Amino acid sequence: MRWNVRNRPGILSLLGYNACLALRGIPASSTLLSDVTGKFAGGELPAPDGVSGSDRKEFTVELKDLKPAEGSRKSRKRVGRGPGSGTGKTAGRGMNGQKSRAGGGKGAGFEGGQTPLARRLPKLPGFTNINRVEYLPVNVKRLEEKFEAGDVVDGESLKAKGIIKHADALVKVLGDGEITKALTVKVDKVSASAKAKIEAAGGKVEEPC
Secondary structure (H helix, E strand, C coil): CCCEECCCCCCCCHHHHHHHHHHCCCCCCCCCHHHHHHHHHHCCCCCCCCCCHHHHHCEECCHHHCCCCCCCCCCCCCCCCCHHHCCCCCCCCCCCCHHHCCCCCCCCCCCCCCCCHHHHCCCCCCCCCCCCCCCEEEEHHHHHHHCCCCCEECHHHHHHCCCCCCCCCCEEEECCCCCCCCCEECCCEECHHHHHHHHHCCCEECCCC
16 A cells, blocks of 8 residues: 655545555544544554654545555456457467357357257146056947947957057047947946946946956
8 A cells, every 4th residue: 555645634535544444454443533643653553664753743645545455456358459468469269260250159058059958848838747648538429329239349349330440549438428238348448437327227347457
């Protein structure tokens, strides 16, 4: 810190005064500047560098004398100022390449050509259950239309009647409509309402274990 030694009154705000004391290792307080300068003059506090003898009574501290601690502030790098500036004639960009050009480089999220994360993730909320099992729905009213009393309803008979395309497809019988024929139903799933209607008509349900 540079201390200004002059024979005129100093201009020191309370903020600058406290900052000055902090830089000198003196706790900031409400002590008047005259008291502090008096302690400097009396030798109770160490005198600033370069102030000695009779100058003790005449030095003043001004706002312009306050500076940040050495090394706490760093000047920004000024690029494009020629070979003697420290960043060379290419301003720290190197000789060639995409990033040496004006506007060069890729935007945020670019991953070298592979599908970026923002496109790899699903767009809509939720997820797809990989263990989901799909059943083809068949209502009891279709069985009433396609089958006769005493028939067996299974994958083969459903395919033969044109209700499903593949005999090994998973089928679930639902309870929409009414049924009056006694049928033996041997499919993968049967809803509770469909089972009640089939049994009420004199039929039976044989689900796989």
